[in-house]
Amino acid sequence: MRNAPTAKRPVKIFSNLSAKIASIPMVFTAVVVFLGGSLWTIAYSFTSSRLLPKWNFVGLDQYERLWNTRRWLISIENLAMFGVFSLVFTLVISFTLAALLDRKIRFENTFRTILLYPFALSFIVTGLTWQWILNPDFGLQGVVRGWGWESFQFDPLNNPDLVMFGLLIAGLWQGTGLIMVILLAGLRGIDEDIWKAARVDGIGTVKTYVRVIIPMMRPVFVTALVLIAAGIIKIYDLVVAQTSGGPGIASEVPAKYVMDYMFGAQNLGQGFAASTMMLVSVVVILIPWAYLEFGGKKRG
Amino acid sequence: MDDLLTSGPRGTKPKRAFSRNNIIVYGTLLIVSVYYLLPLWVMVVTSLKGMPEIRMGNIFAPPLEITFEPWVKAWSQACTGINCDGLSRGFVNSIKILVPSVILSIIVASVNGYALANWKFKGSDAFFTILILGAFVPYQIMIYPIVILLREIGLMGSLGGLVLVHTIFGMPILTLLFRNHFAAIPQELFKAARVDGAGFWDIYFKVLLPMSLPIFVVAMILQVTGIWNDFLFGVIYTKPATYPMTVQLNNIVNSVQGVKEYNVNMAATLLTGLVPLVIYFVSGKLFVRGIAAGAVKG
Numbered sequence: 001m002r003n004a005p006t007a008k009r010p011v012k013i014f015s016n017l018s019a020k021i022a023s024i025p026m027v028f029t030a031v032v033v034f035l036g037g038s039l040w041t042i043a044y045s046f047t048s049s050r051l052l053p054k055w056n057f058v059g060l061d062q063y064e065r066l067w068n069t070r071r072w073l074i075s076i077e078n079l080a081m082f083g084v085f086s087l088v089f090t091l092v093i094s095f096t097l098a099a100l101l102d103r104k105i106r107f108e109n110t111f112r113t114i115l116l117y118p119f120a121l122s123f124i125v126t127g128l129t130w131q132w133i134l135n136p137d138f139g140l141q142g143v144v145r146g147w148g149w150e151s152f153q154f155d156p157l158n159n160p161d162l163v164m165f166g167l168l169i170a171g172l173w174q175g176t177g178l179i180m181v182i183l184l185a186g187l188r189g190i191d192e193d194i195w196k197a198a199r200v201d202g203i204g205t206v207k208t209y210v211r212v213i214i215p216m217m218r219p220v221f222v223t224a225l226v227l228i229a230a231g232i233i234k235i236y237d238l239v240v241a242q243t244s245g246g247p248g249i250a251s252e253v254p255a256k257y258v259m260d261y262m263f264g265a266q267n268l269g270q271g272f273a274a275s276t277m278m279l280v281s282v283v284v285i286l287i288p289w290a291y292l293e294f295g296g297k298k299r300g
Numbered sequence: 301m302d303d304l305l306t307s308g309p310r311g312t313k314p315k316r317a318f319s320r321n322n323i324i325v326y327g328t329l330l331i332v333s334v335y336y337l338l339p340l341w342v343m344v345v346t347s348l349k350g351m352p353e354i355r356m357g358n359i360f361a362p363p364l365e366i367t368f369e370p371w372v373k374a375w376s377q378a379c380t381g382i383n384c385d386g387l388s389r390g391f392v393n394s395i396k397i398l399v400p401s402v403i404l405s406i407i408v409a410s411v412n413g414y415a416l417a418n419w420k421f422k423g424s425d426a427f428f429t430i431l432i433l434g435a436f437v438p439y440q441i442m443i444y445p446i447v448i449l450l451r452e453i454g455l456m457g458s459l460g461g462l463v464l465v466h467t468i469f470g471m472p473i474l475t476l477l478f479r480n481h482f483a484a485i486p487q488e489l490f491k492a493a494r495v496d497g498a499g500f501w502d503i504y505f506k507v508l509l510p511m512s513l514p515i516f517v518v519a520m521i522l523q524v525t526g527i528w529n530d531f532l533f534g535v536i537y538t539k540p541a542t543y544p545m546t547v548q549l550n551n552i553v554n555s556v557q558g559v560k561e562y563n564v565n566m567a568a569t570l571l572t573g574l575v576p577l578v579i580y581f582v583s584g585k586l587f588v589r590g591i592a593a594g595a596v597k598g
Contacts, residue, residue, distance in 0.1 A: 018499060019424075022412070022415050025412065026475060029434070029468050030427045034430055034434035036445065037441070041445060105325060105326070109584075114337060117577065119591075120577060121573045122530075122531065122573065124546045124572070128565065129339045129566075130339065132346065132565065132566060133339060138354060143359055173336065177336075178591060234438055236531075236532060237532060237546075240554075244554060255440055259440070272444070275443075276441065282436060282438060
């Protein structure tokens with residue numbers, strides 16, 4: 001497990017004392033803030049805390065109320081829909097772009113720079129920009145109508161049924177570049193001989209990708225999947241900037257529910273319960289991944 | 301086109317500039333690139349138009365008459381609530397948050413990574429695992445305990461508190477980055493220094509630091525963009541007077557009072573995006589290295 005870098009440590013406690021002192025911030029963050037903080041929130045999700053955290057145990061009351069709140073159910077539904085579409089589209093678009101960039105093309109750096117720059121921006125900037133582009137009067141819809149197509153309808157941000165797709169457009173614009181770069185790195189790690197072998201066997205490019213390359217890139221895809229999934233569950237800023245959860249509560253998401261109940265509605269218990277549910281959903285995703293990544297092989 | 305499709309000989313392909321494959325590859329990339337650049341273009345042209353032109357014209361059209369007034373207004377007059385001193389206040393706040401946060405988080409994380417790579421002690425890997433898991437957990441679950449912690453030490457609502465929060469939440473990814481980097485340095489170097497009697501800090505400062513400057517630059521890029529773009533922590537742990545630029549921007553654009561000035565909004569949005577954009581375009585490959593180092597290696 002541990003491949004001791006120093007062959008022999010003369011006096012155990014003292015030789016490592018500096019390292020231990022230097023690690024105090026990490027230990028504090030890991031144990032007190034991350035672990036302790038999470039446990040604290042979980043514990044207080046079983047209380048009826050409102051403005052201030054109070055230790056009056058009410059069992060699963062907060063959870064019962066949570067799952068009977070329409071806004072929470074809509075948030076979950078939205079997240080699920082956004083999540084599925086975002087996952088599929090991000091992977092398909094990113095991989096297609098990565099594969100195109102991997103075709104030994106000229107101006108690869110230029111293309112990559114263009115495709116990745118949205119990732120450098122804040123979700124607030126992304127959300128506000130797309131809010132403006134999707135503005136029904138002056139944005140895309142207005143422009144197409146101005147061309148003479150008077151009945152053209154494209155107003156997702158004011159349509160409860162389509163608003164999540166309005167967010168999806170912005171989310172994909174911002175996030176696909178990152179996944180593309182990661183997948184491209186994965187593609188570059190594939191042995192050149194694989195391609196030669198495929199060519200000798202007369203297998204077409206697309207088929208080689210689907211049948212040979214993608215299965216070989218499984219670890220990279222798993223990493224990409226975890227990154228996308230973690231990002232989806234955390235989605236908050238984009239919604240706040242682009243739609244503020246509207247129209248009505250049609251684009252609410254769990255992270256926003258937590259924030260609004262904790263700091264707006266002064267209903268801490270609800271916020272804690274909702275954030276615990278968010279944690280549960282991440283754990284459900286993380287455990288299989290951790291098992292796949294670290295379960296089989298020993299780490300150096 | 302059709303000719304190329306049907307009459308191209310099968311078998312080994314002759315190298316041609318305008319082969320069918322090339323047209324598909326470059327054509328797709330070009331169209332996609334235009335699509336990705338469009339929002340930036342819209343931001344720029346909108347911010348340079350006057351309001352009458354925006355109401356009359358096309359969102360994608362270049363300005364007929366260029367005006368910098370929206371930029372001036374966004375920077376120094378745009379209103380959030382009762383304050384009408386523009387985004388400049390948020391910009392100054394963001395700088396005040398950014399500089400100490402970047403420095404502190406990198407110092408802490410690099411020493412952590414160094415200890416984890418070269419000075420393992422009992423339980424160090426366990427702490428590291430918890431730290432990494434913390435990066436995947438939704439921040440919402442730790443937000444309130446941190447509010448209490450900051451309140452206890454009297455830093456709630458202050459810039460100092462936010463600096464601490466950024467140091468904490470930057471730690472997982474940066475520690476991973478530095479740990480991987482230091483672990484890749486040949487152990488012989490480390491052992492030689494030990495034989496010469498160098499201790500923990502000697503080796504860090506005199507041996508490893510001088511040869512690790514690129515990784516520090518990568519970490520810096522990662523942190524500057526991350527902290528500048530943060531909204532969640534800014535909105536929770538500061539108060540209106542100390543709001544970072546992203547929070548102020550959102551308040552300006554999404555305020556319900558007054559007539560919507562789209563040109564000012566876009567100028568403000570662009571101003572907020574400018575810092576990470578400049579860093580991105582200047583740093584180029586290092587930026588990519590930063591995100592790849594964080595994401596791919598485990």
